Amino acid sequence: MRRDVQKNLLLHGGVLVALFALQFVLPAYHHGNVARIMVLATYAMGYNLLFGYVDLLSLGHAVFFAAGLYGMGIAVSHLGVSAPLGLMIGVLAGGVVGAIIGALALRTEGVAFMIVTLMFAQAGYLIILYFGEITRGDEGFVIQQVDRLFFGGDLSDPFIRYYAAFTVFCISFLSILALLHSPFGKTLIAIRENQERAVMLGYNVMRFKLLAVIFSAALSALAGATYGLLFGYVGASFASVQYSIFPLLWVLLGGAGTALGPLVGVFFMFYLIDISSGMTTAYMLVAGVVLVGLTLFAPQGLMGEIRRRFWRWLP
């Protein structure tokens, strides 16, 4: 048991060190890509918390990502608040939206939960379009460089952007790991494994699930707000159904219910599209075939498969 903890520390610590060190060796293009991947992996981790550890399959997480994106964007661009405060407002917006949607959607289960979350996300998308005067609807708006100063650091600078993305990723990653090892996290896993038994043991399952939705939504919103600040754009396309499907794909590919799965999934998917689009115009076909292959031969995702075959101690 103790040896497993050591292995975990070594692996996860090694991944963080590697991510930190990569910035010194990567060429410019991949440097920017890895910064983007870390932000999107934060989004995927938020999704994985709900899907991988509580077994709640949401099809509407884009609404949380967008809540963070627009919460930050509107606060910074229209209300003139600073970037750090904007980031906090974004996370808060995601948490509040998560609490409202969670309180309503958790009254359903299974397929109904998927449909209800999908509908809420669509409603969120249409709200963004409806209030076009503020949100600039489908076009979106730019966060100007002067508004992207974070305690004096210019987030449009490649190295500061990388550090910011790395910091956000680290905080989220370590929070998830800490949460999984806390009584709260263990209760969530217990609910996933056998909800009836958790109820019988006296746990208020609804309360735990709601807290998980809020935490997952806040993490997704953190990713959204960070994305807007680092890349200077806020737009409705991030609230579209496509961006609800992406985290599901990333987590399925990387391995649902594994701490590293979201990062691996985003890395894999990002470079699959990037490399195949350089080879053929039918890159979506290539991506589709690879995804089908992975689903057939590694149904638990890449990290899930590694855990099953080699490292059973992976969290």
Next chain:
Amino acid sequence: MTKPKTTQTTRRGALKTLALGGGAAATLPLWARYTSAQTAAPVKVGFQVHRTGIGAAYGRWYDRTTTAAAALINEQGGINGRPIEIVAEDDGTDPKRGAEVVEKFVSQHQCDVGFGTLFSHVVIGSAPRAGELKLPYFVVSEGHHVASGMLNRYTLQPGITDVKSQVQAMAPFVAENLGKKVTMIFPDFAFGHDHRDFFTAAIEAQGGEVLEHIAIPPTETSFTKYFPKIPRDTEVIYHVMVGPAVLTFVKELGEFFGPSRPEIFGFIDSLEAVDIASPGLEFLDGTYFWEGNPRYAQDNQSDYDAFFRARVGVDANGASISDPKDVSTYAHMFGCWETLHVIKAGMEAAGYQSAADRGKLIEAVEAIEEMPHSNAYPQGAKIFNGKTHQVFGHQYISKVVDGKLLLVHTTSIEDTLYPDEVDYTTQPL
């Protein structure tokens, strides 16, 4: 004590020098070829193309036009004696991917400029990265986002007019020829809101008024329930719809009015890449459309338009020469052709040699004032505003007659002008 260096020529030294000199002379052709290759290296133009996603129909024709323009420029000797090379990357009509593609142009393909984006959300999502990476980013989008001051000094729109100038130039014709009481039907998102705001102000300036604004939600698939909102005393219906439900919209509008209808004025965006003679569109006969460039070759067609059609492979009906059912996006795609010629003119004026001259290129394009009607600018003469990075040009109004678009009015460039909203030249390079 140090030994003094000898400067005497020895036999061995002389032989070495001769051998080196001989070797260099023997390999001179190789070096000369290398030097020549350096100076004749292509000018790389990163082409952000909508190959997939909702912009794919436009992307296909933007691609063909760009390929044709690049071939022409290369036949004419390229840019500063260097051939032009188009490096195309699909952005999936998605702003996130668009920004990634811009990064790819700069740091992986080593492109000199970025070019060709149409959909506004992709432009707005990509422009911040282009500005940060100091990549001259020439968009062909129609959006007012460039001239509104939202973007940055590295983003320019020199090959196509923006929606604000197009819409305001329509108002005098509508008020004088069709009527002054207008009902507007538009999609309920930013593109539609631009039409609503700019046209309402412009028609009021002509002494007209908008009786009703009917905003259609973007996910709508049936429109019949909206038509009873059209006031009875409406003289003109102004419509601009986009997306897959456009045909349904036009057909249902025809069914609603039957034979007695008010005048109808629309933007061809509603029917780009769609055959006007399609079944169900008979109702459009006698209605009017804005066109960025007349799709059908007119009786008084300019030699420049004929040249442009022939080079891109478009017939007199605005469809592909190889497939008459493949209707082009003729009202917009000339923008790619003209923008590439602006890039050529700017690079030649700036003496552009490498990426280090990108700032000079921006300044050279900002200094362009007039573009004469020519093979390089076949849509018509234009005026470029270096401060707002936006071009202004003639707009065309056509009437549907026997299933074809007949040009009935050409606006002046002055009709399209409006006060500057930004001065990008004050921003640092």
